Amino acid sequence: MIRVVLFDLDDTLFHHRQAVRDGIAAHVATTLPDVDAAAHLDRWDALEEQHYHRYLTGELDYLGQRRARARDFMAGFGETFGTDVAAEQWFEEYLVEYVRAWALYDDALPCLRALKGSGLRLGMITNGIPSFQQPKLDTLELAAQFEHVVTSGEFGTPKPDASIFLHTCALFDVDPSEAAYIGDRLHTDAIGARGAGLTGVWLLRDRDPEPDELAEAAASGAHVIRTLAELPALVAG
Numbered sequence: 001m002i003r004v005v006l007f008d009l010d011d012t013l014f015h016h017r018q019a020v021r022d023g024i025a026a027h028v029a030t031t032l033p034d035v036d037a038a039a040h041l042d043r044w045d046a047l048e049e050q051h052y053h054r055y056l057t058g059e060l061d062y063l064g065q066r067r068a069r070a071r072d073f074m075a076g077f078g079e080t081f082g083t084d085v086a087a088e089q090w091f092e093e094y095l096v097e098y099v100r101a102w103a104l105y106d107d108a109l110p111c112l113r114a115l116k117g118s119g120l121r122l123g124m125i126t127n128g129i130p131s132f133q134q135p136k137l138d139t140l141e142l143a144a145q146f147e148h149v150v151t152s153g154e155f156g157t158p159k160p161d162a163s164i165f166l167h168t169c170a171l172f173d174v175d176p177s178e179a180a181y182i183g184d185r186l187h188t189d190a191i192g193a194r195g196a197g198l199t200g201v202w203l204l205r206d207r208d209p210e211p212d213e214l215a216e217a218a219a220s221g222a223h224v225i226r227t228l229a230e231l232p233a234l235v236a237g
């Protein structure tokens with residue numbers, strides 16, 4: 001029986017991808033007025049994926065992944081930064097626009113309220129640093145929803161390592177079999193949670209799965225949902 005439901009933040013409850021794209025579009029419009037920002041959004045997404053992964057694996061530190069994203073993006077326009085500080089400053093200016101675009105998915109708060117109404121305890125595990133993730137929770141009025149929020153930056157090891165899932169279950173004083181974890185990444189979230197003995201739920205929102213993804217999810221025992229509206233019934237068993 002599930003007693004605790006744990007969530008990923010970015011692109012599960014919080015519409016990170018849209019905020020990223022709106023944020024970089026606004027930043028480009030300000031700093032490179034002759035550039036068609038829409039043509040470069042996918043490249044910005046890809047650089048985040050590439051360099052944030054290097055941060056999570058320990059290859060870069062947190063500011064290092066920001067500088068790498070700024071440098072590679074601007075190199076596409078033939079621009080270079082003379083100093084690390086200049087690259088970090090450019091990234092900070094982008095973040096102002098990113099924060100301005102923050103929003104939750106429409107299904108986020110109704111889902112959390114429904115779960116709470118059923119007597120379930122709620123928590124969060126997010127791969128990031130507290131100073132970057134906590135303001136999202138505070139601004140978007142999510143913080144009060146969760147008994148425990150665990151960030152990989154504070155804990156020391158990111159998802160999908162089993163240790164961060166087990167640590168969070170211990171904070172709630174429940175067995176992993178009594179907890180479910182929901183996230184938008186199949187391996188990092190759903191299969192990672194399964195590996196630690198939790199119920200794993202893959203939130204596959206706005207795209208069709210690759211042919212082997214559903215087979216992988218099934219082989220791991222992870223559930224697949226298309227909207228958070230499906231979650232209360234799923235965890236009710």
Ligand SMILES: [Mg+2]
Pocket residue numbers: 008009010011012183184185
């Ligand atoms: Mg996510």
